[in-house]
Amino acid sequence: MTDSFDQQMPGSAVSGPAMPDGPSPSVRVPALPTGPSMKDLDPLTVRPRTSSRVLCLVSGLALLALSALVWWLAVFTIRGQEYDDEVWNNFKGFTINVPWIHAFLGFFTSHVNTTVICVLIALVALVVVLLRRRWWLLGQMVVYAAMSYAAGRALKILLPRPFLVNVMSSGKNSAPSGHTIMAVTVFLVLLCVVPRVWRGLTALLGVPFTLAVGCSVIQGKWHRPSDVVMGILIAGGLALITLAFTRGSGMDATGTRMSSASVQIVSTVLLTAGLLGVVYGAFVIWQMDSGLQMGARWTFYGAHCSAVILIASTAGLVAGLVLALRQVTASPLTRLGLVGEPPAPPRAG
Numbered sequence: 001m002t003d004s005f006d007q008q009m010p011g012s013a014v015s016g017p018a019m020p021d022g023p024s025p026s027v028r029v030p031a032l033p034t035g036p037s038m039k040d041l042d043p044l045t046v047r048p049r050t051s052s053r054v055l056c057l058v059s060g061l062a063l064l065a066l067s068a069l070v071w072w073l074a075v076f077t078i079r080g081q082e083y084d085d086e087v088w089n090n091f092k093g094f095t096i097n098v099p100w101i102h103a104f105l106g107f108f109t110s111h112v113n114t115t116v117i118c119v120l121i122a123l124v125a126l127v128v129v130l131l132r133r134r135w136w137l138l139g140q141m142v143v144y145a146a147m148s149y150a151a152g153r154a155l156k157i158l159l160p161r162p163f164l165v166n167v168m169s170s171g172k173n174s175a176p177s178g179h180t181i182m183a184v185t186v187f188l189v190l191l192c193v194v195p196r197v198w199r200g201l202t203a204l205l206g207v208p209f210t211l212a213v214g215c216s217v218i219q220g221k222w223h224r225p226s227d228v229v230m231g232i233l234i235a236g237g238l239a240l241i242t243l244a245f246t247r248g249s250g251m252d253a254t255g256t257r258m259s260s261a262s263v264q265i266v267s268t269v270l271l272t273a274g275l276l277g278v279v280y281g282a283f284v285i286w287q288m289d290s291g292l293q294m295g296a297r298w299t300f301y302g303a304h305c306s307a308v309i310l311i312a313s314t315a316g317l318v319a320g321l322v323l324a325l326r327q328v329t330a331s332p333l334t335r336l337g338l339v340g341e342p343p344a345p346p347r348a349g
Helices: 002-008 050-075 078-095 099-109 111-132 135-158 178-193 196-219 225-243 261-287 289-294 299-330
Strands: none
Touching: 050 078, 050 225, 050 299, 078 099, 078 196, 078 225, 078 299, 099 111, 099 196, 111 135, 111 178, 135 178, 135 225, 178 196, 178 225, 178 299, 196 225, 196 261, 196 299, 225 299, 261 299
């Protein structure tokens, strides 16, 4: 009895052989089961919907195709060359009727002034993206800026400009406007990197900035109106193509994603006004088509007003499109319902 009882006691001297402190090398400890990762449960936490990316790609290619159409109409049609030349030759006389507008555009006519403003906007965008630690987004924007610059430089060299009629403007190719591409690129970069609450305001401010730069290069006789419209469309198209590759840190944080009333309102207004403005500008040009060939005086205001309308409308159309598609690629509502701030962990004690 005593022996049996002692063998059952854990501290007994006659108990069984002592067990080692750790598991035996020959014994395998089974791994704990692990569940699926958040990426596997909901891919929308790390990349936008496929439909959103396809929409960005298709919209970007459509803007690039539209820029090619603008160039063809302006360069390979007689009416296009006459219209460009009418605006190029007399735009300064058009703006001088309103001295403060003429002086305002004169500020942007300076290459140094425009470049300095664009550099400052780019620096603000860089600071924002670094503070938000959006490393993938930083890479996207660097690639986008490089593509915009390369496109502007290459097209000036590659695109031909035949003479169909006798025009007063330079026979050298000036399409697209490099200053306009630079201005649109930096403001779209800022639009893409700022938090959701600032995107609508950034889009609204970018439109008059683009209009000022675009009109100034025409007033300074550096570019034709078609060059400016082309520059806006090219920069916008490349921005949308870049957004098609959004993922990871290029998106808003999962717990902060939600719809934005300001983005919906601003993008709708810009898209609607931009589309209607483009249609109206094209209608004005069509109405005065015969007057261009005759050199009629009544075409003076029609040509210049339509140029301003087309530049502003194209800028609004591009800004509204990029604003809307930046929102859907950056803040897709996940299938798991991860909306709003995540719950805070309980406090110790």
